[in-house]
Amino acid sequence: MNKTGQIDLLPTQGALQIGEAGNSWASYYRALSEASRGAVARGPALSAATGPVRAPRNPPAAGAVETSSPAPVVRTPASAPLPLYRYTGEWNYPSVGAQFHGTQPVSVELAVREENGQAKGTMVVRFQVPPGGVVDPSMRFTFEGPFQQSRNQSFPLLTSTGAKGTVELTPTTVFNMLQVAYKIETNPPRQGDFLVVKK
Secondary structure, X not given: OOOOOOOOOOOOHHHHHHHHHHHHHHHHHHHHHHHHOOOOOOOOOEOOXXXXXXXXXXXXXXXXXXXXXXXXXXXXOOOOOOOHHHOOEEEEOOOOOOOEEOOOEEEEEEEEEEEOOEEEXXXXXXXXXXXXXXXXXXXXXXXXXEOOOOOOEEEEEEEOOOOEEEEEEEEOOOOOEEEEEEEEOOOOOEEEEEEEEEO
16 A cells, blocks of 8 residues: 555556566477477577577565576477387287388388387288299398488398388378388399288
8 A cells, every 4th residue: 555545556567567477488388389389390489578588587576686697498309209119119010000101011010129229120921922923922031220310220131031122101180100221232123012900
């Protein structure tokens, strides 16, 4: 109240600080939410005042000394890899809704595991080959190599007959589905791709 007995409607400094802190927290969580959805691709998020959005400090209690420790800037890495469980596990060729390019698989058994950041995998494929076809109706290979900071994971492979090549694993937009593309250095080269689902 002021001297005339009326309530003073002007906000106090503490109320202003609380209001500013609330606005800062709202901006911070909005930027954090956008970053988690991939809306912020590179660099710090910018606020309306064209500055980096930082986690606001709590307003100091009465009589407390405010410290000047800056809060971390919200950033999203330029190429954030997906969790490793999108690549690892046991996978097979679906009996319904199968998709492929190249020689049609009849069955696929793919197993991928992770050891100290390294992928280790085996794959056995049986193909639908017409009678008298020149393509081997089955293929077996192993592969290994480090996981990379990218969505597509490519590894060198070695077939059971000693041929070399590459295999690429790419998660699809469906959570339990993986695209497998292979290329084997034979004469002529053998390549194709198909989708597998997690067991």
